[in-house]
Structure formats: structure tokens, C-alpha cells
Amino acid sequence: MKITAIKTFPVRIPLKPERRMISALGKHDVSEYLVLRVETDAGIEGAGEATVISRWSGETVWSAQSIVDRIFTPLLLGHDPCDIDGVNQIMDKIAQGNWFAKSAIEMACWDIKGKEAGKPVYDLLGGAARSRSIKCRFSMGAYSLERAERRTKELVAAGFTTIKVKVGTDPDDDVARVKMVRETMGPDLELTIDANAGWDAATAIAAMERMEEYNVALFEQPTPRGDFAALAEVRRAIKPEIMADDICFDLADAKECIRNEACDVINVYPGKNGGISKTVAIVEYSAEHGIPCSIGSNLELDIASAAMCHSVIACPNMNIEQYPGDILGPEYHEISVVKNPLQIEGPVITLPEAPGLGIEVDWGVVEANPCS
Known part of the structure; x- marks a missing residue:
């Protein structure tokens, strides 16, 4: 199996008023995150999410999208998504930090590996x-x-x-x-x-x-x-x-x-x-x-x-x-x-008992809530 595309979707999802967070890091009223989809030549897709907050990891939705689109994706196209160690080595070799962006790709690969095996990731x-x-x-x-x-x-x-x-x-x-x-x-x-x-x-x-x-x-x-x-x-x-x-x-x-x-x-x-x-x-x-x-x-x-x-x-x-x-x-x-x-x-x-991560992304909702 080979990765054929990694598509990124910046999303903006508000928090419920009663759940909005205040901490030493400031206020969190709306989440601007990156959702992505890893596609393969086998027709199996995996979903990932970069839960980025600049004051936490230094990443933003735009920096995460940029490094995924411009740095990670060109190196990962054609690679086996089930080779998780290899995926991590490629990303770590080319970039320091960027924890959440890397995690989004890696969890999508686990999603694919689980679906291919018919087993939950755990x-x-x-x-x-x-x-x-x-x-x-x-x-x-x-x-x-x-x-x-x-x-x-x-x-x-x-x-x-x-x-x-x-x-x-x-x-x-x-x-x-x-x-x-x-x-x-x-x-x-x-x-x-x-x-x-x-x-x-x-x-x-x-x-x-x-x-x-x-x-x-x-x-x-x-x-x-x-x-x-x-x-x-x-x-x-x-x-x-x-x-x-x-x-x-x-x-x-x-x-x-x-x-x-x-x-x-x-x-x-x-x-x-x-x-x-x-x-x-x-x-x-x-x-x-x-x-x-x-x-x-x-x-x-x-x-x-x-x-x-x-x-x-x-x-x-x-x-x-x-x-x-x-x-x-x-x-x-x-x-x-x-x-x-x-x-x-x-x-x-x-957690549902299902292969991969166990969730099914509603890409229509993702695309209907863009971060612009």
C-alpha cells in the first residue's frame, strides 16, 4: 500500500459558552485546528487532527497546514502508511518539533493500518x-x-x-x-x-x-x-x-x-x-x-x-x-x-469497537466549517 495524497482542512469550531476555558495560558473560546485525510492506492483512507494552539506548542493551524502540505507530504507520497516507524523517521529527520502536525499524520496512518488489518488501533x-x-x-x-x-x-x-x-x-x-x-x-x-x-x-x-x-x-x-x-x-x-x-x-x-x-x-x-x-x-x-x-x-x-x-x-x-x-x-x-x-x-x-481509530469523519461538516 502507498500514500497517494494527504489533504488538509483548516477548521474553526467554537466552544460551547459554558465550556470556554481560561487558564494561565489565556482564553480558549474557539478551536482553530487542522483536520487531514491520508489517501492510499488501496482506497483506504485515514483521518488525523492537529489540535494546535500557538501558546502551547508554537504551532498554528496555518503553520501546521504549511508544513504538512509543503514539507511532509512530498516526502511521504509513495511511502507505506502501515510503516509507522518509517513515517515518523521521515518527519523527524526533516523537522524539529511540530508535534501536533506530526501526530495528525501519524494517527491517520494508524487509522489506515487498523482498517487494513480489520482491528482497532489498540x-x-x-x-x-x-x-x-x-x-x-x-x-x-x-x-x-x-x-x-x-x-x-x-x-x-x-x-x-x-x-x-x-x-x-x-x-x-x-x-x-x-x-x-x-x-x-x-x-x-x-x-x-x-x-x-x-x-x-x-x-x-x-x-x-x-x-x-x-x-x-x-x-x-x-x-x-x-x-x-x-x-x-x-x-x-x-x-x-x-x-x-x-x-x-x-x-x-x-x-x-x-x-x-x-x-x-x-x-x-x-x-x-x-x-x-x-x-x-x-x-x-x-x-x-x-x-x-x-x-x-x-x-x-x-x-x-x-x-x-x-x-x-x-x-x-x-x-x-x-x-x-x-x-x-x-x-x-x-x-x-x-x-x-x-x-x-x-x-x-x-470508544467504539471498530477498526482503525473507530470514527468516521463527516467531510461535509469539515468543509462547512473552514478557518479562513
């Missing part, structure tokens, strides 16, 4: 280590106290048992928000926080001391990307466990986190890591060193969310039972770009 990764129904936490933005209180009540009623609160902005506002969420959710449910690299070590430690009475179970990425020593400093100084996220894009980053004893758990997902294969490599390396992993999110649509589900289902060390992850991106958006949206009921997302 079977190709070694088989199911857990159920296709995955329980998630809810990621709450850095909202006003009134909105945080209202949203917490809604989430508890919907069955969420873990709520993550965005911090990393003004410490006084953040501490007040965490206090409000804890008081509203009660003492028995799990509360975690995420600073998205918004604080330095001293600020993070001081803020955590003020939040100690609110029984925070886990502190995600308190300190800036690239500063492994700062993350380790916070870990030594506070009681909650530390999750590495913004600081860990690839296997080299994961090795540095572990070498510096900077975290208790590592957050991974195919978009950030450059593909499903690279996510699996980080998860397996972490397992060898006694560090569990969980699944993060960039508010994906159904395509990339399906890729995330396959990664979770296939990897035993993707310890979402102890560290619930985020795969609820489709629920944040006003419309779906697939004909069979992933089933989301409260905190649980369920």
Missing part, C-alpha cells in the same frame, strides 16, 4: 489493558467565584469524582477559587490543580501552603517549561503529588523529569508527544522507572480524542484509575466533525 498496540469506557476528571477554567461554584455543583450532579481547577494566575484569586470549589464539592471528592507553568517555584510553594487545608491531591505543572530543577524543588517542598505536563513533550523530556526526580506522574497524549507511538514509548519508559502516566488534553475534537483513547486502552501504565485524565474535548465543542461522535456521559467517554 489491538495493534498490544491489545486492551482496560475497558473501552474511560472515566475522566473535569478541567475547570480559572473562573470567577460565582461561576466556579455553579460549575462545581453541575459537575458533582453529573457524576464527576475528580475536578481539576486551573490556577497559575493571581495567587489570591486562585486560592479563593480552590477554596470555593472544595467547599462546594465537599470533603470526599478529589480536587487537583493545574498552573500550566504559570508560577515560579517560590510562588507555587507559597500558594500551596495557603491551599493545604483544601486537601489538594495533585499539583499539575506548577513551574515553567524547561525548568526541571524548579519542578523538583516544588515536589520536595509540598505534600500533594506533582504531575509533569507542559514540561514533557518527548521522551528526552520524560527522561529529564525522571532523572531530576521532578514528578510523581507524567501527563502524555499523542498530539503533544508527536504521535501515538511516541506516547507509548514515554509510557513504557516511565513504567520501567516506576513512574505512572495519565492522559492530558488540548481540547481535542473526536479524531484526536479517539487516538487518545486507544493510547489509554492499550497501555497498562496509563494509570487513569488512580490519576484520571482528560479526554472530554468533543463535549466542549458546539459541533462534531464525525458521523459517529464518541459517546460521552458525564465523566465517562467510550
Whole structure:
């Protein structure tokens, strides 16, 4: 089988008003992502999605489209899409970074490989280590106290048992928000926080001391990307466990986190890591060193969310039972770009049992929602 074309579609999908995100990285009201289709001479097609945000990975929908169209596609035409390692080697040799663009192509190739074999991607990764129904936490933005209180009540009623609160902005506002969420959710449910690299070590430690009475179970990425020593400093100084996220894009980053004893758990997902294969490599390396992993999110649509589900289902060390992850991106958006949206009921997302990624893109909807 050979790749005959890679077609790209910049899309613009608004978030539901009640789901719009506020964090240390800014506001996220609309998603401008790249959806792509890999075509083959066998008539089998694969779908991919680059969930790009410039302030996160440095990629935009236009840079992703450009590198796919102008750099990756000419090199991949004629290549076997089922040779996933070869596809990754070609992309990595010609370009640094560009994690989400690479991931979009790689997940489309996995989609093709699964369809050709008549198997879901998680079977190709070694088989199911857990159920296709995955329980998630809810990621709450850095909202006003009134909105945080209202949203917490809604989430508890919907069955969420873990709520993550965005911090990393003004410490006084953040501490007040965490206090409000804890008081509203009660003492028995799990509360975690995420600073998205918004604080330095001293600020993070001081803020955590003020939040100690609110029984925070886990502190995600308190300190800036690239500063492994700062993350380790916070870990030594506070009681909650530390999750590495913004600081860990690839296997080299994961090795540095572990070498510096900077975290208790590592957050991974195919978009950030450059593909499903690279996510699996980080998860397996972490397992060898006694560090569990969980699944993060960039508010994906159904395509990339399906890729995330396959990664979770296939990897035993993707310890979402102890560290619930985020795969609820489709629920944040006003419309779906697939004909069979992933089933989301409260905190649980369920992956269909079907070959490849298991989703069928509605290309009419994709083309009807262009980013221009």
C-alpha cells in the first residue's frame, strides 16, 4: 500500500459558552485546528487532527497546514502508511518539533493500518489493558467565584469524582477559587490543580501552603517549561503529588523529569508527544522507572480524542484509575466533525469497537466549517 495524497482542512469550531476555558495560558473560546485525510492506492483512507494552539506548542493551524502540505507530504507520497516507524523517521529527520502536525499524520496512518488489518488501533498496540469506557476528571477554567461554584455543583450532579481547577494566575484569586470549589464539592471528592507553568517555584510553594487545608491531591505543572530543577524543588517542598505536563513533550523530556526526580506522574497524549507511538514509548519508559502516566488534553475534537483513547486502552501504565485524565474535548465543542461522535456521559467517554481509530469523519461538516 502507498500514500497517494494527504489533504488538509483548516477548521474553526467554537466552544460551547459554558465550556470556554481560561487558564494561565489565556482564553480558549474557539478551536482553530487542522483536520487531514491520508489517501492510499488501496482506497483506504485515514483521518488525523492537529489540535494546535500557538501558546502551547508554537504551532498554528496555518503553520501546521504549511508544513504538512509543503514539507511532509512530498516526502511521504509513495511511502507505506502501515510503516509507522518509517513515517515518523521521515518527519523527524526533516523537522524539529511540530508535534501536533506530526501526530495528525501519524494517527491517520494508524487509522489506515487498523482498517487494513480489520482491528482497532489498540489491538495493534498490544491489545486492551482496560475497558473501552474511560472515566475522566473535569478541567475547570480559572473562573470567577460565582461561576466556579455553579460549575462545581453541575459537575458533582453529573457524576464527576475528580475536578481539576486551573490556577497559575493571581495567587489570591486562585486560592479563593480552590477554596470555593472544595467547599462546594465537599470533603470526599478529589480536587487537583493545574498552573500550566504559570508560577515560579517560590510562588507555587507559597500558594500551596495557603491551599493545604483544601486537601489538594495533585499539583499539575506548577513551574515553567524547561525548568526541571524548579519542578523538583516544588515536589520536595509540598505534600500533594506533582504531575509533569507542559514540561514533557518527548521522551528526552520524560527522561529529564525522571532523572531530576521532578514528578510523581507524567501527563502524555499523542498530539503533544508527536504521535501515538511516541506516547507509548514515554509510557513504557516511565513504567520501567516506576513512574505512572495519565492522559492530558488540548481540547481535542473526536479524531484526536479517539487516538487518545486507544493510547489509554492499550497501555497498562496509563494509570487513569488512580490519576484520571482528560479526554472530554468533543463535549466542549458546539459541533462534531464525525458521523459517529464518541459517546460521552458525564465523566465517562467510550470508544467504539471498530477498526482503525473507530470514527468516521463527516467531510461535509469539515468543509462547512473552514478557518479562513
